[in-house]
Amino acid sequence: MMLKSLLVVVLFVAVNGKFAEWNEWSSCTADCGSGIATRERMSPPYGTDHCYSAIVQEKACTGKSCKRTANIARGKPTTASSNLYNKYPSSRAVDGNYNTMFNVKSCMHTDKDMKPFLRIDLQKESVVEKVLIWNREDSYSSRLNNVYVTVGNDPDGFGNSVCGRIDNVTEIIKVDVLCGGILFGRYVHIRIPGQQYLTICEVEVIGAAITNVAKGQAATQSSTLSHPASKAVDGNRGTYSHTTNNIKDQWLQIDFGQERYIKRVELYLHPSHVHNTTLTLGNDKNQSLNRVCAVTKDLGKIPNHIVNCPPGLKGRYLTAQQFGSNKYMVIYELEAYGY
Numbered sequence: 001m002m003l004k005s006l007l008v009v010v011l012f013v014a015v016n017g018k019f020a021e022w023n024e025w026s027s028c029t030a031d032c033g034s035g036i037a038t039r040e041r042m043s044p045p046y047g048t049d050h051c052y053s054a055i056v057q058e059k060a061c062t063g064k065s066c067k068r069t070a071n072i073a074r075g076k077p078t079t080a081s082s083n084l085y086n087k088y089p090s091s092r093a094v095d096g097n098y099n100t101m102f103n104v105k106s107c108m109h110t111d112k113d114m115k116p117f118l119r120i121d122l123q124k125e126s127v128v129e130k131v132l133i134w135n136r137e138d139s140y141s142s143r144l145n146n147v148y149v150t151v152g153n154d155p156d157g158f159g160n161s162v163c164g165r166i167d168n169v170t171e172i173i174k175v176d177v178l179c180g181g182i183l184f185g186r187y188v189h190i191r192i193p194g195q196q197y198l199t200i201c202e203v204e205v206i207g208a209a210i211t212n213v214a215k216g217q218a219a220t221q222s223s224t225l226s227h228p229a230s231k232a233v234d235g236n237r238g239t240y241s242h243t244t245n246n247i248k249d250q251w252l253q254i255d256f257g258q259e260r261y262i263k264r265v266e267l268y269l270h271p272s273h274v275h276n277t278t279l280t281l282g283n284d285k286n287q288s289l290n291r292v293c294a295v296t297k298d299l300g301k302i303p304n305h306i307v308n309c310p311p312g313l314k315g316r317y318l319t320a321q322q323f324g325s326n327k328y329m330v331i332y333e334l335e336a337y338g339y
Contacts, residue, residue, distance in 0.1 A: 025059070068339055069129055073188070073205035077121040080198070082111040090118055093203045100137035100173050100201045107136055107201040116198035117157070120188040120205060125153065127261060127339045128183045128207040131163055133175040133190065136199045142170040143197050149177045150189045157189035182312055184210065184263050210263060214254050214318065214336040221252040221329070229253075232331040237268055243329040250329035251287065251321035254336065259283060261314045262338035264306065265293055270330035271303040275322040281309065287319035303332075 020042040028037050037059050073094045080090035088109035099106040110116040128151045135144050145168055152160025163179040188205050192198055212235075219229035219241070227242035229252050243250045265279050276297055282290025294307035318336050322329055 069127075069206050069208045071204040072122055072126055072207050072209065073120050073203055076123060078108075079119045079121070080108060080110050081113045081116045081118075084109040084111050084197070088199075093118055093200045094120060096202075098134055098202045100134050102136045102138055102140075102199065102201075107199050110198040112195055112197050114195045115191060115193060116196060117189055117191040118198060118200055118203070119155070119157065120190075120203065121155075122186050122188065122205065122207075122209070124209050125184060125186050125263075126205075126207050126209045127263075128163065128179060128185065128188065128205055130179055130206045131177045131188060131190070132204040132206065133177065133200055134202040135169055135173050135175055136201055137173050140197075140199065141172065142168075143199060144169045144175070144192070146194075147175065147177075147190060147192055149179075150191070151179065151183040152185035152187060155187055157187060157191070160185060160187065160189065163188075182261050208339040210337045210339060212335045213256060213260050213262075213338055214334060217257065218255040219252060219334075220255075222250045223247050225328070227330075232334045235333075237333045240270060240330050240332045245328050246326050248326045249321060249323050250325070250327075251319055252329065252331055252334065253285070253287065253317055253319040254334065255285075256316050256318070256336075259314055259316050260336070260338050261312070262293065262309050262318065262336050264308050264337040265318070266333070266335040266337070267296060267305045267307075267320060268332040268334075269303040269305075270328075270332065273328045273330040274303050275325045275327060275329070277305075277320050277322050279307065279309075280317075280319045280321070281313050282315035282317060285317055287317065287321060290315055290317065290319070293318075 022041045023039050025037045025039045074096055076094055078090040083089055090108045092108045097106040131149045135141050148165035149163040150157050150160040151163050154160050161183050164177040166175055169175050214233050215235045217233055219233045221229040221243055223244040225242045225244045227240055229241045231239045232241040262281055278295050279293040280287045280290040281293050284290055293309035296305040
């Protein structure tokens with residue numbers, strides 16, 4: 001019998017393939033605020049080694065709005081009009097113990113003072129949205145009737161803004177005092193008119209410390225001469241942004257990335273390039289559609305200006321613009337204090 005053999009030759013030929021489809025975008029790296037999302041795809045096989053390489057794309061993403069307020073009273077210094085029998089110190093009102101039974105000794109207590117008060121020192125100027133008060137849980141809860149809360153920078157509380165007043169808190173354990181807007185201040189006072197004992201088991205001040213929210217944010221300007229707009233928000237008053245010359249109504253704009261309440265703006269200019277500057281704040285990139293925070297005047301070439309915005313002013317875009325001049329705009333730092 002004759003055997004036949006069959007020779008089979010397999011050739012591997014390098015072939016250019018196609019990229020795989022992109023995967024779905026990943027979730028945002030930030031739970032709130034700005035972050036990064038990524039996606040991948042595989043590069044095609046090429047030649048006999050069949051190597052694959054992941055190709056990655058990134059994009060900016062935004063999570064849910066960040067919670068910017070919290071209880072800022074916990075553990076802060078306190079003062080009261082008196083301390084009954086020297087046994088019920090004011091510090092108990094901010095110690096984190098929410099027990100409202102008076103005999104557990106978790107509450108502060110004054111003597112029967114004329115206009116008794118509790119003062120909480122937040123230690124720095126802050127924004128306050130509301131104040132929560134835990135009343136004593138017994139037959140004396142009515143002593144807190146007509147309680148009112150003020151917020152401001154006067155350590156004695158006189159002249160500070162009234163957050164709110166509650167007439168009848170009988171048998172009400174948790175008293176919510178809503179400020180009806182945004183108040184700024186370092187000191188929170190809780191008072192009762194007339195002569196009475198003041199007993200409070202715990203207090204929460206819901207707010208946030210005021211900080212320079214412009215630092216490190218995105219900034220643009222009408223033109224650039226060597227020094228970009230970012231130098232005006234880098235937190236360094238020794239560096240500066242610089243526009244070109246001969247452009248009328250030069251401007252610099254900060255994008256906070258989200259709406260911010262702004263109380264105070266500090267503008268630091270080059271002493272040789274001080275001009276009338278209008279500061280506007282709002283949610284439109286077109287500054288002419290936003291509200292005016294303040295207008296600084298060219299008075300004696302004063303380079304530094306600290307101005308307060310109207311109460312409750314808020315927005316995403318803060319713009320400094322020098323109208324009526326075509327000179328250089330040189331800003332060492334533009335600081336915006338709020339939250």
